[in-house]
Amino acid sequence: MPSSPPARRLVSPRSIWLFSLVGALGIGAARGALAQAPAAVPTAPATAAAAPAPASAAPRIAFERYRLKNGLEVILHQDRSLPLIALNIWYHVGPSSEPRGRSGFAHLFEHLMFEGSRHVGSEFDRLLESAGATNVNGTTSWDRTNYFETVPREHLELVLWIESDRMGYMLDNLTQEGLDVQRGVVQNERRQTYENAPYGPSTLAMLDALFPEGHPYHGAVIGSMKDLEAAKLEDVRAFFQSYYAPSNATLAIAGDFDGAGVKALIERYFGTLSDRTRPKRERVATPPLAAPKRLTIVEPVQLARIAVGWIAPPAFGPDEPALQIAAGVLAGGKATRLYRELVVKKKVASEVDAEVDANELATTVIVSAVAASGKLPQDVERELDAVLAGLAAEGPTPDELDRARRRLMLALKSELQLLNGPGGESGRAGLLQRFNHYLGDPGYLDKWVDRINAVTAEDVRRVVHKHLSPNARLVVVTQPAPAQNAPKKGGSK
Amino acid sequence: MKRWLAMAAALVTAACGGATRAPAPLPAPSAMPSAGAINSPELWRTQKPGPGQPGQLAYPLPEVAKLDNGLVIYVVRRPGGVVDLAVVSRHGAASVPKSKSGLAALTARMLTEGTKAKSSLALAEATEALGSSLDGDAGRDYTKLELSTLREDLPRGLELLAEVVKTPAFRRDELERVRGEWLDGLVAERQQPVRIASLVGLRVLLGDEQGAPVAGSVPDVKRIAVADLVEFHRRAFAPGNLALIVAGDTTLAEVRPHAERLFGAWKVPGVADPKALAIPAPAATRVVLVDRPGAVQTALFVAQPFPKRSDPGYEARSILSQVVGGLFTSRINQNLREKHAYTYGARSQAIATRSWGAFVVTTSVKTQVTADALSELISEVKAARDPALGRPLADDELDRGRADLVNSVGAHLEHNSRVADDLLQMYVYTLPADYYAKYSNLILSVDRGEVARQAATLVPDQLLVVAVGDRSAIESPLREKGFRVESADPRTLE
Numbered sequence: 001m002p003s004s005p006p007a008r009r010l011v012s013p014r015s016i017w018l019f020s021l022v023g024a025l026g027i028g029a030a031r032g033a034l035a036q037a038p039a040a041v042p043t044a045p046a047t048a049a050a051a052p053a054p055a056s057a058a059p060r061i062a063f064e065r066y067r068l069k070n071g072l073e074v075i076l077h078q079d080r081s082l083p084l085i086a087l088n089i090w091y092h093v094g095p096s097s098e099p100r101g102r103s104g105f106a107h108l109f110e111h112l113m114f115e116g117s118r119h120v121g122s123e124f125d126r127l128l129e130s131a132g133a134t135n136v137n138g139t140t141s142w143d144r145t146n147y148f149e150t151v152p153r154e155h156l157e158l159v160l161w162i163e164s165d166r167m168g169y170m171l172d173n174l175t176q177e178g179l180d181v182q183r184g185v186v187q188n189e190r191r192q193t194y195e196n197a198p199y200g201p202s203t204l205a206m207l208d209a210l211f212p213e214g215h216p217y218h219g220a221v222i223g224s225m226k227d228l229e230a231a232k233l234e235d236v237r238a239f240f241q242s243y244y245a246p247s248n249a250t251l252a253i254a255g256d257f258d259g260a261g262v263k264a265l266i267e268r269y270f271g272t273l274s275d276r277t278r279p280k281r282e283r284v285a286t287p288p289l290a291a292p293k294r295l296t297i298v299e300p301v302q303l304a305r306i307a308v309g310w311i312a313p314p315a316f317g318p319d320e321p322a323l324q325i326a327a328g329v330l331a332g333g334k335a336t337r338l339y340r341e342l343v344v345k346k347k348v349a350s351e352v353d354a355e356v357d358a359n360e361l362a363t364t365v366i367v368s369a370v371a372a373s374g375k376l377p378q379d380v381e382r383e384l385d386a387v388l389a390g391l392a393a394e395g396p397t398p399d400e401l402d403r404a405r406r407r408l409m410l411a412l413k414s415e416l417q418l419l420n421g422p423g424g425e426s427g428r429a430g431l432l433q434r435f436n437h438y439l440g441d442p443g444y445l446d447k448w449v450d451r452i453n454a455v456t457a458e459d460v461r462r463v464v465h466k467h468l469s470p471n472a473r474l475v476v477v478t479q480p481a482p483a484q485n486a487p488k489k490g491g492s493k
Numbered sequence: 494m495k496r497w498l499a500m501a502a503a504l505v506t507a508a509c510g511g512a513t514r515a516p517a518p519l520p521a522p523s524a525m526p527s528a529g530a531i532n533s534p535e536l537w538r539t540q541k542p543g544p545g546q547p548g549q550l551a552y553p554l555p556e557v558a559k560l561d562n563g564l565v566i567y568v569v570r571r572p573g574g575v576v577d578l579a580v581v582s583r584h585g586a587a588s589v590p591k592s593k594s595g596l597a598a599l600t601a602r603m604l605t606e607g608t609k610a611k612s613s614l615a616l617a618e619a620t621e622a623l624g625s626s627l628d629g630d631a632g633r634d635y636t637k638l639e640l641s642t643l644r645e646d647l648p649r650g651l652e653l654l655a656e657v658v659k660t661p662a663f664r665r666d667e668l669e670r671v672r673g674e675w676l677d678g679l680v681a682e683r684q685q686p687v688r689i690a691s692l693v694g695l696r697v698l699l700g701d702e703q704g705a706p707v708a709g710s711v712p713d714v715k716r717i718a719v720a721d722l723v724e725f726h727r728r729a730f731a732p733g734n735l736a737l738i739v740a741g742d743t744t745l746a747e748v749r750p751h752a753e754r755l756f757g758a759w760k761v762p763g764v765a766d767p768k769a770l771a772i773p774a775p776a777a778t779r780v781v782l783v784d785r786p787g788a789v790q791t792a793l794f795v796a797q798p799f800p801k802r803s804d805p806g807y808e809a810r811s812i813l814s815q816v817v818g819g820l821f822t823s824r825i826n827q828n829l830r831e832k833h834a835y836t837y838g839a840r841s842q843a844i845a846t847r848s849w850g851a852f853v854v855t856t857s858v859k860t861q862v863t864a865d866a867l868s869e870l871i872s873e874v875k876a877a878r879d880p881a882l883g884r885p886l887a888d889d890e891l892d893r894g895r896a897d898l899v900n901s902v903g904a905h906l907e908h909n910s911r912v913a914d915d916l917l918q919m920y921v922y923t924l925p926a927d928y929y930a931k932y933s934n935l936i937l938s939v940d941r942g943e944v945a946r947q948a949a950t951l952v953p954d955q956l957l958v959v960a961v962g963d964r965s966a967i968e969s970p971l972r973e974k975g976f977r978v979e980s981a982d983p984r985t986l987e
Contacts, residue, residue: 059574081572082906083548119538125822127541129893132900136821150904152550157542168532184834188790192837192857196790198684241531256548274532300787301684303677333626334605334617343674344613350677372677399618406624410575410643417573417908 058449070275071247077254085255086420088148088429093243096142096216104223107140111182118169131155143360146424153256164269190222202297202478210309245276254419254429286362288472296477304377305478307368312467315358315438321451322459327354328404329396348379377477395461550903552929556745562760563733567916568745576741577641577909584729585635586707587767595709597636600725601629607662633846635921644742655755663722686792686961694794694959696985710987731761736920740912770849772798774955783981784964791863791962795854802845809943814843815894817877824873835866864970878951899933
């Protein structure tokens with residue numbers, strides 16, 4: 001029961017399917033205290049304590065990578081154990097490349113990519129559903145946008161037909177009406193995910209204040225209502241022309257395909273699409289906050305909340321493995337520090353979380369806690385500070401380090417069962433894409449696991465001290481509005 | 494709000510961070526391609542490719558065994574080095590005593606809070622040392638404990654599960670601590686408009702007792718005592734009510750000796766299943782309103798009674814729900830989202846438990862269009878029910894509904910946890926062991942007439958609607974459209 005809106009990826013346009021009516025049956029309620037930090041990777045040596053067996057060898061994902069003449073990059077991963085094929089295309093562009101006054105545009109554009117294309121027409125969803133496609137979606141993150149689906153293997157050619165047509169001919173089917181409808185849909189997505197969701201306004205405030213105005217990561221991926229309102233057809237055309245070229249994309253296919261046949265099909269469907277020069281990307285140096293900042297947001301909730309955000313170095317930098325472990329030492333299980341201290345011992349919080357969101361220019365770390373009933377935000381903040389200070393001073397115990405590492409390893413192995421994960425950046429196709437996008441090396445998995453294994457308690461202490469400093473952070477306090485604490489009986493307004 | 498544009502990299506200095514970067518202008522109009530200018534049309538692309546050689550997506554038969562004390566073991570072998578384990582009781586929220594809502598879920602949670610030999614912390618450390626977490630949860634018809642382990646840790650994982658199920662501590666001080674956390678969880682849940690709509694909706698539809706939330710109402714959770722946990726555990730976790738579910742890199746031959754050793758000698762008398770519940774539909778459509786002043790959206794929950802899980806026609810009702818509101822291209826989602834942009838999405842589900850069922854549609858719509866959206870939603874239910882309105886159920890939409898159901902179950906084979914969920918359904922709803930192996934044939938054999946017969950049981954003029962939104966903005970438009978609007982009984986929000 002995550003009670004905080006996403007600070008990270010926007011999954012759309014189908015993410016509505018993620019909220020299932022299972023919730024209507026009340027399943028899983030009141031278990032929010034153990035919110036999980038995002039999984040990274042890893043394996044671990046055994047400790048004597050509970051005598052678990054030694055961890056097995058570092059996992060690998062077999063792959064082949066090549067390029068078409070027009071620059072389209074292809075990554076193939078064959079696995080014939082189930083007659084399924086997952087296709088996952090990453091365009092190496094995200095909101096960090098949006099034009100001035102067009103926040104939210106990359107994500108709105110992603111919605112429009114489902115509206116149709118010249119030869120296929122506007123029936124993508126009907127075609128895919130008729131073919132029995134599952135995990136159909138697109139997601140937008142700071143530096144990339146992806147589109148993916150899993151189909152029975154006999155429909156490989158169908159999805160190559162659809163994906164190549166929207167890569168080459170999406171503009172041909174673009175209409176003002178389509179833009180207007182999807183603008184309205186996205187505005188409703190913003191209302192549902194942030195404006196009308198508990199702690200949503202606080203999350204928007206965090207994202208608006210963490211990176212300075214003008215920085216590529218300033219604001220939320222969803223954008224502002226005003227900018228969404230301003231988006232025009234010319235913007236769509238310009239964005240497509242600039243960023244949706246074959247050489248700015250990577251196509252990953254995982255599953256039950258014939259090795260030679262698939263290459264011929266990819267060449268047939270994508271080979272004739274013309275390339276354009278992709279705009280140069282430049283890395284913007286993104287240091288931590290220069291001074292502590294603090295905001296208070298009043299919301300119609302009953303429980304206060306504290307969220308603390310930091311800017312850390314870019315994805316896969318030298319300190320990321322230790323930061324991922326630090327997040328696992330802090331939260332995500334009942335034997336973690338924030339949970340033990342804030343929820344169990346001091347009883348100031350009812351829910352704790354630690355998230356690491358690693359991107360090209362910077363990593364965002366957000367540690368948050370929802371207050372227990374009757375507890376003030378300052379009670380929560382004081383205890384949260386004490387835990388962080390303790391970790392920065394002493395580091396984790398050997399058992400804490402081992403548990404965090406093992407949890408990462410099990411999560412990774414569990415995730416590797418999937419051909420493609422729900423957001424298109426986990427599962428095998430998703431991980432190949434992620435490693436390729438950030439490192440240019442789809443096969444980085446075993447190296448990453450080695451790096452996680454090499455993390456020491458001193459590394460964790462050092463990165464917490466260095467990157468999660470009280471002097472370079474943004475604190476967002478959600479203060480309950482006394483007058484509107486709860487939904488009241490009708491008429492009691 | 495402005496963002497830096499990579500395209501105009503020249504404008505970006507290598508300035509130290511925190512500096513505001515000069516944003517780039519939009520590309521000049523002359524640089525913009527006109528529609529279709531990038532790639533020339535290619536006639537061959539207008540031809541939709543046909544399917545290739547299909548594979549056989551064979552859902553495996555689980556290995557099933559029953560121990561002398563009644564405990565059933567289900568095993569599905571899957572590669573990948575990970576094993577998902579669950580101990581599932583056939584008793585859940587539907588089996589708890591009156592005024593003790595939340596007892597099943599709270600018992601599940603308390604099972605994870607310590608055994609006779611291990612404190613809460615020691616148990617958490619032992620499971621997390623395996624890289625795992627021990628999760629307890631309940632639904633209407635089940636209570637379960639789950640743990641996943643690396644293959645090599647399987648014996649240790651089974652030992653932990655057995656220890657937890659057989660020798661829970663249920664310490665009073667731990668209950669008081671967890672109760673505090675649990676009550677805060679209930680408060681947090683009731684901060685979410687969509688959850689409020691469902692909570693109120695099920696309580697109005699099913700009545701106070703069966704409609705109470707699985708996680709409990711605030712007053713009920715406050716009165717649950719250690720004795721209640723002990724009694725529910727004794728009844729629900731008797732071996733004759735339990736299944737051990739195993740999905741992953743192992744076999745029955747490997748699991749069984751462990752299960753005999755850990756669970757075999759343990760005998761407790763079981764209890765009977767809950768009785769079927771007859772739910773009346775409202776005499777006429779009614780809108781129950783929960784005021785949320787200033788809300789920019791209204792959360793809607795629209796429901797009617799539907800048959801329970803074991804009643805004939807479950808698969809036909811599943812297909813019907815897909816077409817009406819389950820698919821992305823369903824009638825309701827296409828209307829409310831893709832035609833009118835009233836919402837980010839709308840979805841229906843044919844909920845079916847052991848003792849009752851309901852057809853439910855949920856969505857969140859922009860405040861100003863609440864009444865229009867509700868009318869459109871109901872018009873889709875009407876059109877699906879009554880072919881005379883001109884839009885009878887069509888073969889192509891039924892095909893999409895069937896394809897989605899069949900392939901979604903097929904895709905469960907990608908992950909242990911999804912297979913384990915299927916096995917849970919199989920056990921709890923006493924489905925035959927080949928249910929999923931034959932699922933595809935079962936769904937594909939449901940014809941249009943059968944779905945139409947189920948559609949005829951929709952009652953679009955007798956729906957229960959819960960609307961969580963800004964009363965001052967939505968009540969009058971709803972009344973103008975002829976809806977009967979009433980205020981939610983505050984007790985349904987507890």
